[in-house]
Amino acid sequence: MRISPLHAGLGLAVLLATAACSGSDRTAPTSGKGPIAVEASDTACTVERTEAAAGTIEFTVRNTGSEVNEFYLYGEGDEIVGEVENLTPGLTRTFHVDVSTPGTYQTACKPGMKGKGIRAPFTVTGATTSQAPDAAMAAAVTDYQAFVTAQSDELLTRTTEFVDLVKAGRVAEAKRAFPVARGPWERIEPVAESFGDLDPMIDGREDVVAEGTEFTGFHRLEKDLWVDGLQPDSSAIADKLLVDVKAVVARAKAVELNPLQLANGSKALLDEVATGKITGEEDRYSHTDLYDFDENVKGSKAAIDALRPVLKARDAALLTDIDARFAALDAELDKHRAEDGFRLYTALSKAEIRSLTVALDALSEPISQVAGVVASR
Structure with a gap:
């Protein structure tokens, strides 16, 4: 089975309707025989049914273990069709994933959010399904795809500059270029991350070694620049980073998105902040989190901006709430701006980190409702 480009959109393809978290009744329409219950523990991933009809499939995932967990639906080549992240012990989340192409997929739970996960086959039956978006939805997709294209071009430009500085041994300048080079990647991360073979090579943290993957990419060079000093193979690592970025840029530009993917991309980006940036784990050597x-x-807001006409027509109150909470989070971030960018994460107090977390959580709740609004007809 070949996964269409539509399915290359990570959690962008997931309709996160966060039941049990938001208390909202905004949910996407479902198909088949109702929600599929999943129990994710530290040692098992129990999926109630392993077959569903093509269309919108609903999963209700409960973390019954002691570790933070994730649940994935994978297509061919480990392309992420849908996911739900940051499932803390005891938490239940309901999400919907749009699977229009029948075939064989895989479900996976990832206790501790590491490794390949506890996997099992999952079959999607029936005929290929598709539904053309209305004019407003189509315009939203066009606008967002233009954003992805522009950010992809910027990613290539900035990465090239960063790589050149590393190879020239200009350490101080490479350090200043590091967080700037990563900016476009972070804005379109759900699209970029969906290419499971490239993401760990470009953006994998040192933990990937334990998962059988070579430590390369941005974070390997980050460690060289801030901790170990440039190594004999740093230039080769830099060259590989540029090759991999060129590949992900080409794929990102070719991805065909749908309106639901925009909604979930916005939420997925906030999940990225919650699971890596707010904890200081992402840029652990430079502390440029x-x-x-x-x-x-910014990437989350870009997706909402593309959907703005749709949300204004369908749920203006939700859009107003989202705008206010984006403004509040931006205000918290502005407190930590420095002349050359941002303060180091290690300079933040516990109270300052807590304030950022509160503002992030306050935004995540209404953002989690957007997919349901977009899915409603």
């Missing part, structure tokens, strides 16, 4: 935090938020 607030740069990534800011870029993820």
Whole structure:
């Protein structure tokens, strides 16, 4: 089975309707025999049914273990069709994923959010399904795809500059270029991350070694620049980073998106902040996490801006709430701006981190409702 480009959109393809979290009754229409219950523990991934009809499939995932967990639906080549992240112990989330192409997929739970996960086959039956968006939805997709294209071009330009500085041994300048080069990646991260073979090579943290993957990409060079000093193979790592970025840029430009993917991309970017940036784990050597935090938020807002006419027509109150909460989060981030960008994460107090977390959580709740609004007909 070949996964269409539509399915290359990560959690962008997931309709996160966060039941049990938001209390909202905004949910996407479902198909088949109702929601599929999933119990994700530290050692098992129990999926109630392993077959569903093509269309919108609903999963209700409960973390019954002691570790933070994730649940994925994978297509061919480990392309992420849908996911739900940051499932803390005891948490239940309901999400919908649009699977228009029948075939064989895989479900996976990832206790501790590491490794390949506990996997099992999942079959999608029936005929290929599709539904053309209305004019407003189509315009939203066109606008967002233009944003992805522009950010992809910028990613290539900035990465090229960063790589050149690393190879020239200009350490101080490479350090200044590092968070800037990553900015476009962070803005379109759900699209870029959906290419499971490229993401760990470009953006994998050192943990990937334990998962059998070579430590390369941005974070390997980050460690060289801030901790170990440039190594004999740093230039080769930089060259590989540029090759991999060129590949992901080409794929990102070719991805065909749908309106639901925009809605979930906005939420997925906030999840990225919650699971990596707000914890200081992402840029653990340079401590430039607030740069990534800011870029993820900008990317989330870009998806909402593309959908703005749709949301204004269908749920103006929700859009007003989202705008207010984006403004509040931006105001918290602005407190930590420095002349050359942002303060280091290590300079933040616990109270300051808590304030950022509160503002992020306050935005995540209404953003989680957008997919349901977009899915309503």
